[in-house]
Amino acid sequence: MNELEHDYLEIVSQVRAHLEYKKALGIDFVEVAPVARVQKQAAISTVSETRTGVSTAPAVTASAPSASSGGLAAVRDELGECTRCKLNSGRNTIVFGEGNANAALVFVGEGPGQEEDQQGRPFVGAAGQLLTDIIVKGMKLGREDVYICNIVKCRPPNNRKPESDEVKACEPFLIKQLQAIRPKVIVGLGNVAVQTLLKTKEGITSLRGRWHQYEDIPLMPTFHPAYLLRTPGDKRLVWDDIKKVLAELEKRRG
Numbered sequence: 444m445n446e447l448e449h450d451y452l453e454i455v456s457q458v459r460a461h462l463e464y465k466k467a468l469g470i471d472f473v474e475v476a477p478v479a480r481v482q483k484q485a486a487i488s489t490v491s492e493t494r495t496g497v498s499t500a501p502a503v504t505a506s507a508p509s510a511s512s513g514g515l516a517a518v519r520d521e522l523g524e525c526t527r528c529k530l531n532s533g534r535n536t537i538v539f540g541e542g543n544a545n546a547a548l549v550f551v552g553e554g555p556g557q558e559e560d561q562q563g564r565p566f567v568g569a570a571g572q573l574l575t576d577i578i579v580k581g582m583k584l585g586r587e588d589v590y591i592c593n594i595v596k597c598r599p600p601n602n603r604k605p606e607s608d609e610v611k612a613c614e615p616f617l618i619k620q621l622q623a624i625r626p627k628v629i630v631g632l633g634n635v636a637v638q639t640l641l642k643t644k645e646g647i648t649s650l651r652g653r654w655h656q657y658e659d660i661p662l663m664p665t666f667h668p669a670y671l672l673r674t675p676g677d678k679r680l681v682w683d684d685i686k687k688v689l690a691e692l693e694k695r696r697g
């Protein structure tokens with residue numbers, strides 16, 4: 444293989460990775476600007492930079508459909524291959540979040556588990572299946588209609604709770620995600636998510652089921668799906684909370 448062919452294959456590989464990343468952010472189209480020659484040159488430059496270790500920026504820019512998706516991509520870019528806290532040492536993958544960049548509803552959980560760490564996607568293990576059921580079977584929505592993320596983006600060892608220094612290091616990126624999406628409603632899943640968002644030490648049992656405010660966004664605390672796997676009898680309480688969320692979304696639709 445000559446150098447030109449090698450560069451071509453590398454560009455294709457980078458474009459594919461970049462598009463998959465955009466798709467994970469909820470951006471499902473690519474705007475083709477009339478500057479292909481410039482983009483191609485930029486892509487070739489990026490390949491060169493990647494080889495030298497100067498930059499790992501994506502080869503081709505996929506224009507964002509809105510300020511929010513562009514904002515999310517910028518937040519992901521800023522996060523980079525983050526080493527801001529000690530959780531970086533045990534992770535396989537950063538689990539940034541996924542879904543609709545313009546979602547009216549955002550679910551915020553605690554942190555990735557083993558399956559999420561492997562796949563790089565939030566809520567894909569057993570608890571994730573339960574959350575998916577709540578969204579799809581209960582709310583009659585798709586996962587792609589909402590946005591799902593966590594307080595910390597890297598898996599804590601042995602699925603322990605994230606420690607305060609880890610939450611502190613990672614929280615600015617959650618704040619920026621929420622600022623980019625500007626959802627109409629947030630659902631906080633479990634103690635860590637709700638206590639972080641609301642800056643309270645009050646427990647989920649007393650917080651859940653009634654509205655709180657995150658900035659100017661209504662926030663409904665409810666039990667984490669992992670808790671429901673251990674305590675299925677409380678599913679009906681979560682469903683009560685979710686019905687309130689559906690009613691609020693309906694009210695804000697008009």
Ligand code: SF4
Nearest residue numbers: 525528531596597613
């Ligand atoms: S948990 Fe957050 S702050 Fe810590 S290394 Fe991962 S991305 Fe960075």
